[in-house]
Amino acid sequence: MEFCDECGSMMKTDGDKWVCPNGHEKLRDEAKEAAMTTTEGQESGEVVDVSDVDDSEIGPTVEQKCPECDEVRTVRYEMKQIRSADESETRFFTCTVCGHKWREDDH
Template sequence: MKFCPKCGTKLQVKRGKESLFYSCPKCGYEERAHTVEKSIETRRKDSAVKIVRKEADLNPLPVISMVCPKCKNKEAYWWLSQTRGADESATQFFKCTKCGYTWREYS
């Protein structure tokens, strides 16, 4: 990786008629490239590890005792959101831990 000696911007490799050269996209500085370095990263397919979990296992929301209006389950996730003006109270949302139904309660 080379940088422009005038402005410090990373130089880009350009192809000329007979050779390669470095060019600054900011100030227009150019210099002939005697060697161009190219880095290649390879990964073996079998070295990757895939972790699969249910979405419910990944839910970081707190749980509260609340009866779901749809399935009558007694637990729900909850969170607050400012859905109206800043001078008004926040809206509390609930999501059933069993069926996933979401409802809200205005404070």
Template sequence: MSIKLTSEPGFCPDCGTILPLLSDKDGVRCYICKKVYGSEVFPGLECNYTSQFNSLETYSELKKGQESAEGPVVERKCPNCENDTMSYATLQLRSADEGQTVFYTCTKCKFKETENS
């Protein structure tokens, strides 16, 4: 006789044991009952990512007469001269469990500021 359990996502539907992470090839194998399941045991695993890129105007404005950037360029307003483009660099200055420090440099007046992320 087979008994089916009603289980939460991420748990084996047959024995109730927590399941390991989903594998790309074989799906998930339960540690206890050794049954193999597909992604159906992890509903809602779909992830959506949004990447934002600088507009083409950011780079064309930089070429028109501003000095060269000291790193990647982002659309960020300089608090000193109101310029819309700043370059940035990142460093891990604090402990590993804290965010990095971002150093911004204005591409026009070279004003520098930092931000702890």
């Protein structure tokens, strides 16, 4: 990945040069690009079957009000970064009683 020296935008390749969305250009450097890590050729991960795993063995839990049960229950949670890196993670919850799933974002 290359960033523009002028405006900081992420650049894309265009033949023998890097070009940013604002039109700035710079020549590509083969030696520098050889050291870059790419996702090209990487395989996607396997799907993990957890259907035979006890709920208590899957991830951390917390006491929280389930919107479906309308009562405080033990729920499993997971946090994922699904928005830009400068924003907080999204929390995903699953009620261990009814299986209802929901998410929470900081605003």
